[in-house]
Amino acid sequence: PPRLAGSYVCLMPGSTWASKAWPAAHFRELVAKARAEGLDTVLLGAPDEVALGAEVAGGEALNLCGQTSLKEAAAWLRGARAAVGNDSGLSHLAAACGTPIVALYGATDPTVSAPWGPRCRALLKEGIPCAPCFQPHCTVAGHPCLAGISPGEVWNQVQELLKT
DSSP: OOOOSSOEEEEEOOOSSGGGOOOHHHHHHHHHHHHHTTOEEEEOOOGGGHHHHHHHHTTSSEEOTTSOOHHHHHHHHHHOSEEEEESSHHHHHHHHTTOOEEEEESSSOHHHHOOOSTTEEEEEOTTOTTOSOOOSSOOSTTOHHHHTSOHHHHHHHHHHHHTO
């Protein structure tokens, strides 16, 4: 199995609904922000998310999408300094592993389904009248509920969690 020499963060860019997916380019920016802080990045996800993982990794992160069992994903999450993911099972798994997690919300309601724990943060862009819509596909140009959450805002939340 792959190993990393240093500290790392896990990113989980996949989602069962397109409307629950933060843009891949935003996840890609987190890879750069982690690298600037001296952290490696590991991507976790399902077999049908291999291409998404490769897009986010860009040769600068370890793409394990489709390559881990649930138990192995939990082990990677347990060893991570922090994790960032969409409203997904892996975000809940990160919380269950005690990993600081920033979970991103748009189409769904974090007051109902956010990962639970003292080191969990749920981000929802305020002021978006259609969110949460609970629809599998966004009908609004530019998908503002998630695209409007900046990588800088997410990384700031990660850094805050790392202080706790």
